[in-house]
Amino acid sequence: MNTVYAIVVLGVLGALFGLVLAVASKVFEVKKDPREEAVLSHLAGANCGGCGYPGCAGCAAAIVAGNAPVNACAPAGAENAAAIAAIMGLEAPSGERQVAFVRCNGGTNAKKRFDYVGVKDCMAATKVAAGPLDCSFGCLGFGTCVSACQFGAMSIGPNGAAVVDPDKCTACMACANACPRHLIVSVPASKKVHVACANQDKGKAAMSVCASSCIGCGLCQKECKKDAIHVVNGVAVIDYDKCVGCKLCTKVCPRDAILPAATAEEKEKYKAIKKAQAEKAAAAKKAAEEAAAKAAEPAGTAQ
Amino acid sequence: MEQITNLLAITLGAILANNFIFSQFLGICPFLGVSKKVDTAVGMGVAVTFVMGLASAITWLVNTFILIPLDLGYMQTVAFILVIASLVQFIEMFLQKSMPTLYTALGVYLPLITTNCAVLGVALLNIQNSYNFIESVVYGITGGLGFLLAIVLFASIRERLVFADYPKNWDGFPIALVTAGLMALAFMGFSGLKIW
Numbered sequence: 337m338n339t340v341y342a343i344v345v346l347g348v349l350g351a352l353f354g355l356v357l358a359v360a361s362k363v364f365e366v367k368k369d370p371r372e373e374a375v376l377s378h379l380a381g382a383n384c385g386g387c388g389y390p391g392c393a394g395c396a397a398a399i400v401a402g403n404a405p406v407n408a409c410a411p412a413g414a415e416n417a418a419a420i421a422a423i424m425g426l427e428a429p430s431g432e433r434q435v436a437f438v439r440c441n442g443g444t445n446a447k448k449r450f451d452y453v454g455v456k457d458c459m460a461a462t463k464v465a466a467g468p469l470d471c472s473f474g475c476l477g478f479g480t481c482v483s484a485c486q487f488g489a490m491s492i493g494p495n496g497a498a499v500v501d502p503d504k505c506t507a508c509m510a511c512a513n514a515c516p517r518h519l520i521v522s523v524p525a526s527k528k529v530h531v532a533c534a535n536q537d538k539g540k541a542a543m544s545v546c547a548s549s550c551i552g553c554g555l556c557q558k559e560c561k562k563d564a565i566h567v568v569n570g571v572a573v574i575d576y577d578k579c580v581g582c583k584l585c586t587k588v589c590p591r592d593a594i595l596p597a598a599t600a601e602e603k604e605k606y607k608a609i610k611k612a613q614a615e616k617a618a619a620a621k622k623a624a625e626e627a628a629a630k631a632a633e634p635a636g637t638a639q
Numbered sequence: 640m641e642q643i644t645n646l647l648a649i650t651l652g653a654i655l656a657n658n659f660i661f662s663q664f665l666g667i668c669p670f671l672g673v674s675k676k677v678d679t680a681v682g683m684g685v686a687v688t689f690v691m692g693l694a695s696a697i698t699w700l701v702n703t704f705i706l707i708p709l710d711l712g713y714m715q716t717v718a719f720i721l722v723i724a725s726l727v728q729f730i731e732m733f734l735q736k737s738m739p740t741l742y743t744a745l746g747v748y749l750p751l752i753t754t755n756c757a758v759l760g761v762a763l764l765n766i767q768n769s770y771n772f773i774e775s776v777v778y779g780i781t782g783g784l785g786f787l788l789a790i791v792l793f794a795s796i797r798e799r800l801v802f803a804d805y806p807k808n809w810d811g812f813p814i815a816l817v818t819a820g821l822m823a824l825a826f827m828g829f830s831g832l833k834i835w
Binding site: 338341342345346349350353354356357360361363364365366 | 701705706709710711714717718721722725728729732733735736737739
């Protein structure tokens with residue numbers, strides 16, 4: 337009999353508390369913005385912190401509150417940004433997918449001032465006499481950006497400088513924030529030609545510290561048919577709105593600082609083509625001059 | 640007068656001589672887990688005090704008016720766990736609605752208290768010591784204050800431990816447990832306390 341009492345009493349108690357909690361959840365209901373949850377479902381959900389808010393929920397709250405742009409979550413991509421914009425009643429932001437790019441291809445080509453044997457961390461290495469590289473702009477290659485990347489898109493390339501795998505990159509830019517040399521920038525994913533050097537020194541100064549540095553010679557600027565590459569502060573910079581990816585600049589760069597670097601063969605070929613073109617142009621000019629002279633002659637006799 | 644003396648004795652006992660953490664070893668989990676910073680330790684201590692006071696009152700009522708008349712004293716533990724779990728849930732909802740600032744201040748610690756054995760401990764000890772209603776509530780609140788005192792002292796010591804020069808393999812929990820042990824020894828000094 338006692339057992340039955342126990343079951344009944346606890347059952348009733350449990351049901352009673354359950355009822356009270358159910359009523360309380362209605363009475364004390366706090367109205368949460370339903371958009372917050374809808375926005376959250378369109379975020380990447382990696383809690384990477386790339387947006388600068390604590391986790392995806394924090395980012396969703398900030399977007400709903402209007403403190404963050406609808407495309408604050410870079411890893412979610414343009415589709416989700418458009419969906420969030422629809423939830424928020426805003427226009428979808430235009431612009432294509434961005435990826436990170438490391439503006440240095442020095443690595444083993446860069447001259448070392450000393451052998452750094454401390455903690456394998458770029459930040460720590462820069463603290464020792466401003467880093468082991470002669471170049472004060474170059475990638476140190478200790479991989480602080482690699483460990484900052486949550487998506488496995490960063491690695492130290494074969495020549496010792498960091499490289500980004502554009503297929504895995506979500507442009508969260510956590511690597512850019514981790515890099516003590518501020519070498520990592522976001523570039524449009526469809527563009528394939530990039531200047532892989534950030535050295536602002538000119539001519540000899542840049543040449544002496546690294547075998548693949550941009551010396552600011554301006555050959556690429558002269559060669560570009562689209563006015564898309566300019567030497568700014570001693571280093572070539574591509575205007576991605578204008579660049580069509582013809583790679584002419586890579587073929588004239590004497591330092592192989594523009595990626596993808598052209599091979600010597602390609603360069604020779606391009607030189608030959610240019611020479612032929614120049615000869616042709618000179619010949620055409622000569623012919624035109626002769627024709628003009630001939631045309632002037634009969635006019636002279638008539639007089 | 641005697642009532643007041645009695646309550647004073649319970650108060651001093653719960654805070655100092657029979658401190659829940661240092662002499663009864665209840666609630667050690669939050670004591671070690673949430674004591675890295677004084678701010679969070681204060682939040683946890685206040686939340687525990689709050690819940691212990693309320694839980695003492697309700698479990699005493701449940702025990703006296705439901706379990707004892709039906710001769711179900713042996714079901715105390717199960718019934719009290721039920722009471723405490725729903726109580727914490729209820730308080731959480733209530734605070735979220737009516738006192739959002741307190742709710743955000745207590746934050747994650749409120750739901751954590753559901754599994755704090757000091758709360759269940761105070762409910763069972765009230766019955767064991769055959770306290771009446773007022774004594775139970777006073778014991779609950781002062782027991783919570785004892786927890787608050789212990790966790791805040793411990794957190795402030797742990798903050799200073801960062802600068803202490805102890806062997807590296809003692810880092811983290813080992814040094815925290817040694818500290819807690821030494822504090823428990825110090826609190827043993829209160830066990831001779833007597834109320835006239």
